[in-house]
Amino acid sequence: xxxxxxxxxxxxxxxxxxxxxxxxxxxxxxxxxSGPDCIVFDMQHGLWDRLGLEYxxxxxxxxxxPAVRSVDASDHAIGMVLDAGARALIVPMxxxxxxxxxxxxxxxxxxMGGRSGGGTRPMLDAKTYMASANDDIVVAVxxxxxxxxxxxxxxxxxxxxxxxxxxxxxxxxxLGTFPDFGPKHEAAVQSVLGAAKAAGKTCGIFTPYASxxxxxxxxxxxxxxxxxDQSLIQEPAKGAVKHARMGSGPDxxxxxxxxxxGANGGIGSEVVRALLRAGAARIYCGARQIDSLRTLTAVAxxxxxxxxxxxxxxxxxxxxAKACADVTLLINNAGWNSNEGLFGAxxxxxxxxxxxxxxxxxxxxxxxxxxxxxxNGGGGLVNLITVxxxxxxxxxxxxxxxxxxxxxxTQGLRAELRNQGTHVMGVLPGAVDxxxxxxxxGMKMRPQQVAEALIQGLLxxxxxxxxxxxxxxxxxxxxLDAKAIEGEFSNYLPADSTARxxx
Numbered sequence: 001x002x003x004x005x006x007x008x009x010x011x012x013x014x015x016x017x018x019x020x021x022x023x024x025x026x027x028x029x030x031x032x033x034s035g036p037d038c039i040v041f042d043m044q045h046g047l048w049d050r051l052g053l054e055y056x057x058x059x060x061x062x063x064x065x066p067a068v069r070s071v072d073a074s075d076h077a078i079g080m081v082l083d084a085g086a087r088a089l090i091v092p093m094x095x096x097x098x099x100x101x102x103x104x105x106x107x108x109x110x111x112m113g114g115r116s117g118g119g120t121r122p123m124l125d126a127k128t129y130m131a132s133a134n135d136d137i138v139v140a141v142x143x144x145x146x147x148x149x150x151x152x153x154x155x156x157x158x159x160x161x162x163x164x165x166x167x168x169x170x171x172x173x174x175l176g177t178f179p180d181f182g183p184k185h186e187a188a189v190q191s192v193l194g195a196a197k198a199a200g201k202t203c204g205i206f207t208p209y210a211s212x213x214x215x216x217x218x219x220x221x222x223x224x225x226x227x228x229d230q231s232l233i234q235e236p237a238k239g240a241v242k243h244a245r246m247g248s249g250p251d252x253x254x255x256x257x258x259x260x261x262g263a264n265g266g267i268g269s270e271v272v273r274a275l276l277r278a279g280a281a282r283i284y285c286g287a288r289q290i291d292s293l294r295t296l297t298a299v300a301x302x303x304x305x306x307x308x309x310x311x312x313x314x315x316x317x318x319x320x321a322k323a324c325a326d327v328t329l330l331i332n333n334a335g336w337n338s339n340e341g342l343f344g345a346x347x348x349x350x351x352x353x354x355x356x357x358x359x360x361x362x363x364x365x366x367x368x369x370x371x372x373x374x375x376n377g378g379g380g381l382v383n384l385i386t387v388x389x390x391x392x393x394x395x396x397x398x399x400x401x402x403x404x405x406x407x408x409x410t411q412g413l414r415a416e417l418r419n420q421g422t423h424v425m426g427v428l429p430g431a432v433d434x435x436x437x438x439x440x441x442g443m444k445m446r447p448q449q450v451a452e453a454l455i456q457g458l459l460x461x462x463x464x465x466x467x468x469x470x471x472x473x474x475x476x477x478x479x480l481d482a483k484a485i486e487g488e489f490s491n492y493l494p495a496d497s498t499a500r501x502x503x
Contacts, residue, residue: 003087003136005038005065009162009202014217017067019206019228023047025056027229029063036226038065043081044072044092050080057085057121067138073099075114078106083119088138090165095147097154103141104160108134112160138162140204140223143192144170152192156199163223164196166205193220236479247461252380252423254279257326261309261365262334264292266434266447267384271331274451276300278459284324286334309334311361321368328379330369331454332362335384337399341494351398358402359409366413370420378421380458383410384450387428387471390478391485395492414463423461427454430470445470 005015017038018031023046031039039060041048046069048056057066067088068081082089091103105113112134122129140163143152149171156164166189172178177185189205196203197220204223207213208231213224258275262268263285275283276299285293286309293306307323310316311334336357338350362383373379388396389403407426414424433444445468453467466472477485 003065003138005067005088005138006136006162008037009138009222012222014221015204015223016213016217016226017223019225020048020056021046022229022233023049023052024229025052025059028056029059031227031229031232032060032063036064038067038088040067040069040088040090040225041081041086042069043077044069050084053081053084054120061085069142073103073106075106078103079115082107082115082133082137083122085119085121087136088140090140090142092142092167093144093148093170094141094155095145096151097158100141100155100158100161104139104158107137107139108160140165142167145174146171146188147174149188149192152195153198156196156201161201163202163204164192165223166192166203168206190219239479243464245462247423247463249423249461250377252329252458252461253455255281256329256379257282257284257324257376258329258331259284259286259307259320259324259327259369260331260333261286261311262384263287263296264289265333265335267432267450268333269296270447270451271333271454272296272304273299274448274455275329276303278455280329282326284320284327286320309365311365312356314364317364317368320365321372325372326376327369327372328376329382329458330365330373330380331382331384332365333384334361334365337396339396339494340398341394342397344494347398351401354399354402355405358399359405362406363409366409370417370422373417373422374420378417378423380423380425381413381417382425382427382454382458383413385410385426385428387430387466387474388489389428390475391482391489393489393492395494397494423458425454425457425462426464427457427467428464428471428475429453429467430474432468 008015015037017040018036019040019042020028020031021042028039041053041056060066065087066085068086069090069092070077070081073091073094089107094100094103106115107113109115109130117130139161141155141161142165143149144167152164171188172181172185175185175188193203202222205216205221207216207224210226213226216224258280260268260272260283263272264287272283272285282303284305284307285297286307287293288310290306290308297304297306307320309320334357336354338354340347340350366381383406385406386403388400389407392400410424410426417424429445429450431444432447432450434447450467453465457465466475474485
């Protein structure tokens with residue numbers, strides 16, 4: 001037999017595992033499909049029983065390497081998980097070198113130890129298994145207490161121990177730092193890592209998130225946890241509930257006095273029409289060229305009022321704020337898209353204009369109307385963003401960057417306007433069939449759909465909405481695998497993608 005975990009560790013590599021606690025073989029099988037170096041089945045704090053463990057290891061052992069954290073350090077607990085087919089053993093709560101030597105005795109066949117031969121899976125090829133198991137199986141002991149930290153060097157020096165594995169949460173409780181960790185905890189962690197390295201052994205640590213795992217790997221830890229099954233289910237479930245949660249309060253649309261910037265555009269004009277249908281009392285329709293609003297305002301001249309508004313012009317913004325002092329609903333829709341990549345001849349000028357319009361312009365209008373909304377009861381503020389604010393679309397790179405800034409601004413506005421009772425909503429559609437997306441050949445939604453989704457979001461007092469299949473799909477994908485979405489978007493390159501700035 002050959003254990004890929006041992007080979008990778010010996011070569012100086014880092015094991016990235018998934019941690020399975022829920023006791024579900026089916027979940028373990030799904031985890032194995034993602035291709036981790038191994039799956040750790042947690043018998044100490046997880047819901048596994050012997051039969052479920054045997055079944056789960058059978059499902060995953062041809063896809064990844066099975067590892068098990070035993071219930072405790074007893075001979076029975078260690079022998080049971082090895083008999084089930086574990087290729088790596090992690091033993092909890094080992095505080096001393098004597099305890100570590102007892103672990104080795106329980107994990108090794110004679111003459112190195114006293115492990116009893118048996119178990120269904122080892123007996124599939126007993127001769128080969130029993131001849132190689134002592135060298136093949138990774139034996140790790142967990143450092144989880146202040147006592148264990150103090151004895152880490154002695155524990156690491158025990159022959160047959162391959163790894164010190166840090167349990168950071170129990171360690172924090174032992175050190176008196178839980179629920180925070182802080183410098184005292186980190187000093188203990190680093191001292192254990194140092195002790196392992198000094199003994200020529202490897203060191204692992206439990207990491208609750210992949211980002212933590214990346215940081216610990218960079219520090220020299222050779223076994224980290226990429227994800228564990230409870231978190232993979234629990235966190236998205238909680239996030240889904242929060243994302244779809246509706247608020248309560250007065251109707252933000254019926255009888256509202258609204259201002260819509262960029263009202264002459266494809267989305268803006270449809271937002272105005274949707275507001276009319278939803279019962280808004282009066283709508284100020286803003287555009288840089290007021291003549292471009294004639295057709296729209298003719299639909300309901302008693303309720304639609306054209307105003308000249310250039311969001312990038314401070315004087316224009318101030319004049320509109322003075323003239324529209326009765327606004328209760330501000331909809332920041334004005335935007336500009338150069339539809340160019342990063343290396344076009346005009347990319348810097350385009351980037352400046354997009355930032356001036358999409359980010360700074362929205363900020364300027366929001367600042368001007370903040371006191372107006374406060375005086376009029378709080379009301380609502382809506383920013384038209386785009387789902388590419390979450391992940392850059394190279395077809396329109398600088399535009400996406402400006403919208404990422406707008407998304408961050410929206411979050412800031414939400415925090416700062418909460419106390420005055422202003423509901424802030426972000427609208428993040430995918431590609432919309434307007435003149436702003438001429439080069440995108442993927443699925444596009446109609447502007448009317450965005451407008452209707454905006455109204456429904458306001459009625460439900462939702463914080464962020466993702467209208468259309470593309471936006472909701474991209475957002476879900478980003479939540480699960482942002483790098484996969486980035487890779488997919490990277491295929492949409494601008495025509496000038498091979499151009500380079502002049503020296």
